[in-house]
Amino acid sequence: MIAQGAELRAPVARRTHTLVVGSGAGGAVVAHALATAGVETVVAEEGGWFRARDMSQRDDEMLPALYRGRAQQLTRDGMINVLQGSCFGGSTVINSADCEPTPEPVYEHWRRHHGLALDAAELRESQARVESMLGVVPIDATQVNRNNGLLLEGARRLGWKTQVFAHNRAGCTGSGYCLIGCAYDAKQGAHLNYLPRAVEAGADVYTDVRIERVVPRGGGGFLASGAVVSRGARSARLPFEVQAERAVLAAGAVHSPAILDASGVGRGLPALGRNVSLQPQMSVAALFPESVDVVAWRGIPQSAYCTEFDDHTAEHGLGGFRFEGISGGMSQVASGLGGFGAAHKETMARARHGALALLLVPDAPSGSLRWTRGERGFAPRIDYRMREEWVARLRRGLRAAAQAYFAAGAREVRFGSEVFEPLRGEAELDRALAFPIRTGVTHFLSAHVQGSCRMGADPRGSVVDLDHQVHGVPGLYVVDASVFPTSASAHTMIPVMTFADRAVRRMLARSAG
Amino acid sequence: MEMPELSRRVFLRRSVQAAGALALLPGLAIGCAGEDAAGRSPPGLVVLDASQWVVLDAVADAFVPAGGAFEAGARSVDLATRIDAFLAGERPDVLRGVGAALVVLEWLAPLAAGRAARFSTLDLAGRSAAVDALRTSRIGLLREVYAGMKQLCLFTFYACDAAWPAIGYDGPLVGRAEARG
Secondary structure (H helix, E strand, C coil), X not given: CEECHHHCCCCEEEEEEEEEECCCHHHHHHHXXXXXXXXXXXXXXXXXXXXXXXXXXXXXXXXHHHEHHHHCCECCCCCEEECCECECCCHHHHCCCECCCCCHHHHHHHHHHHCCCCCHHXXXXXXXXXXXXXXCEECCXXXXXXXXXXXXXXXHHCCCCEEECEECECCCCCCCCHHHCCCCCCECCHHHCHHHHHHHCCCEEEECEEEEEEEECCCCCEEEEEEEECCCCCCEXXXXXXXXXXXXXXXXXXXXXXXXXXCCCCCCCCCCCCCEECCCEEEEEXXXXXXXXXCCCCCCCCCEEECCCECCECCCECCECEEEECCCCHHHHHHHCCCCHHXXXXXXXXXXXXXXXXXXXXXXXXXXXXXXXXXXXXXXXXXXXXXXXXXXXXXXXXXXXXXHHHHCCCCEEEXXXXXXXXXXXXXXXXXXXXXXXXXXXXXXXXXXXXXCCCECCCCCCCCECCCCEECCCCCEEECCHHHCCCCCCCCCHHHHHHHHHHHHHHHHHHHHC | CCCCCCCHHHHCCCCCCCCCCCCCCCCCXXXXXXXXXXXXXXXXXXXXXXXXXXXXXXXXXXXXXXXXCCCCCCHHHCHHHHHHHHHHHCCHHHHHHXXXXXXXXXXXXXXXXXXXXXXXXXXXXXXXXXXXXXXXXXXXXXXXXXXXXHHHHHHHHCCCHHHHHHHCCCCCCCCCCCCCC
């Protein structure tokens, strides 16, 4: 059963064995495995259920509908737009469908520096199951559009290593609207596989339902409480309660810790809401001559990337930097381009000849979260500090990305800044090494928020144990990107699902035992 | 008309949200834009009051003026009214932020550009200079107001079908006969 909030007319009070909060990459995998194993399962998803026919391919309609905070969730200084899906299927509905597992050096980093006794064979098996369910295949060379192709071309001319992503699309039409929901059901998000199969196996899914507290009960189990919310504004409409033997929080790295905090579970867990990685990304826009018709908005938005500067080691985990082709809706592109007025219009008039990439610079955890609770749920305060070493890598990355574009024939290259003058040739590349970072005029986005409920053996420095169970609270689990001790990958869907598959199998084994 | 009293608290950076602006003290209104604001604003506004609409209309025109590379501009698509509708689903703190940003633009931005007049009374060159003064300001708050209002104006303008032909964007494919569904 899938019950949408608008269909609910009276307060809901349910009993179940397992409550799963959130239906994204973590929650969907858990719900599917539990339901398939015959465990009575209820899923509560705060966002709405949107099907292919609902995807209008318009930024102004789909961004507010599918993203957390109407796609305007920002760090406290306003500098980083923290993007998260918030709908049936979560971020798997709005991501770029890039399938990148956690690199082995990152696992090794977690083993050596965070005490995670991760079994390589177990992880491989989980990853294989996930990739099979999603139908992960390499993107065919014919599906690499001009926008991504120019990046490849430039990097290859410089002798730099490049790669084409693996993805979870089937029958892609190349419409280019992946980031605001696929209108053709080509992107195989959790809303098309794990979740419907969980429902077939007996799970009940409620959409438009916000869980705000999951409180341990004296005699065992949990009482979860929240509200059925209105679609859009997300105002509380009706009380919603679930009594469950087990609760799995999979509400994402910003909201899972908020629920723990509101439930009083955070006391005694000083790491709750800390050690947050945002993996900030910056746009790199290149303008080509009029003879180069890029039309970046058509085709797979993100298919190729330069791996020359990846630097993943067991010592520091994910490192270096990389740049990846990207495109987005015209509204997003326009508001991210520097400047305003007549000059901005001139740039937009040449949009067909513009190529776009994102520079992704993995970070060491340096953020923290706090929350206030109101009538529309949790309002997060995301504090984030950029370390000097990270800023230096960012600047080197901007220089390298611009160099690749100039090698491909670009006339000018711009970054996500309102004050940094475009680079107009290779002779100006070194200006990137002094790229200014100032609130209000420097724009970053984060699509991979991680941390906040870090996994580890010691409750003094972590929130969940190696089985994803909250320290000191038997039966309460966290299964999403919040458990990663550091950045797991440049793209987090496969890492989250792999961990979720591992986690739920351990839950089932524990139950069987 | 005197400038509204903006206490120091208004300028403390709080949850910088959709408008990239600051939250406003409850109840503080623009109280500006001339006594005829009601007559200059359209009926049926959802979240803005008439004074706010007048300021936003002037701001939007500065961010996306008519003419230049292509004719369409903020006023040709009634951008201020579209933004009013777009803001309808926003949280109250965000709406307060937008209101505060408009206060800053109306009263402080001209001063930052060396002009002793309200923003909504300036000509386009004056308003552009005021917006640019926010962009290049040494005060983080003013830069944040610039960024927030720019985001709001440009995002909403380029979401309009009328803006697309000039930039070569052919719009959504859903509903078209040739698109495979």
